Amino acid sequence: MLKHITLVFVFVCGFYLSASDMDSVLEVGRENSSLSAVSQDKIDSTEKQTDKIVNEYKVVSKQVEGLKLYNAQKRIQIQAQLDLMDKLDEQLVQVVVMQRQIPPLAEKMLEGLEIFVNMDLPFYKDERQERIDLVRGSLANPKVTASEQVRQILEAYNIEAEYGRKISSYESTEIIDDKEMVVNILVIGRVGMFYQTKDEQQSGYWNMETGDWEELSGYRTAIRDGIRMAKKLAPTDMLLLPVVKGGAR
Numbered sequence: 001m002l003k004h005i006t007l008v009f010v011f012v013c014g015f016y017l018s019a020s021d022m023d024s025v026l027e028v029g030r031e032n033s034s035l036s037a038v039s040q041d042k043i044d045s046t047e048k049q050t051d052k053i054v055n056e057y058k059v060v061s062k063q064v065e066g067l068k069l070y071n072a073q074k075r076i077q078i079q080a081q082l083d084l085m086d087k088l089d090e091q092l093v094q095v096v097v098m099q100r101q102i103p104p105l106a107e108k109m110l111e112g113l114e115i116f117v118n119m120d121l122p123f124y125k126d127e128r129q130e131r132i133d134l135v136r137g138s139l140a141n142p143k144v145t146a147s148e149q150v151r152q153i154l155e156a157y158n159i160e161a162e163y164g165r166k167i168s169s170y171e172s173t174e175i176i177d178d179k180e181m182v183v184n185i186l187v188i189g190r191v192g193m194f195y196q197t198k199d200e201q202q203s204g205y206w207n208m209e210t211g212d213w214e215e216l217s218g219y220r221t222a223i224r225d226g227i228r229m230a231k232k233l234a235p236t237d238m239l240l241l242p243v244v245k246g247g248a249r
Helices: 019-119 125-139 146-163 220-230
Strands: 009-012 015-018 167-176 179-188 192-197 203-207 212-215
Touching: 019 125, 019 146, 125 146, 167 192, 167 212, 167 220, 179 220, 192 220
Parallel strands: none
Antiparallel strands: 009 015, 167 179, 179 192, 192 203, 203 212
């Protein structure tokens, strides 16, 4: 019995391929296709990772640029602060020098004020002397700062200056004609200082040349009106009073 063997031949590129060879070729093709798909997946994955890295790099680059600008600004600010510190150091040295000069200057100012008060019209004597003593106590107190000492002296000067710009009146016990008398004192700036008894029967003025009270006739009404104006018991008006000769002794 003859066995018939059927062979299938395929002609490819000038060569005849058997069925088994064809299967091998197809298998190789399928493997290549599978490898190509895997490679494409790897390529796609690599591209995605690359895009991600590039995007992250761009973000980081922007952050780095921002940090560079920030650092540049901070360097400018730090340099400005260093320059300011140098100026403050110089000012601190000057402050120390000034602090050393303030106590003797304050003492001289106080001495000058006390001399002026003693030579001035003797109004509010106790009040003015008490203020001077208070400032002197501050100058001798190490707990009082130099700025506070200067403030107190300037305040005392301002109060004394204010006396010269106002009219005031107060009650006082004075020695007049060798007699102790309770009188009303009228102070008109530093132009004049007058007195008047409670019954308004006797009036006088402070004589800067003699340093004593002297009786003054013909001005009883004017002095009375001035006292009332100073006490806000009458509206401010013109006063006809003599100008004290000599000023401070």
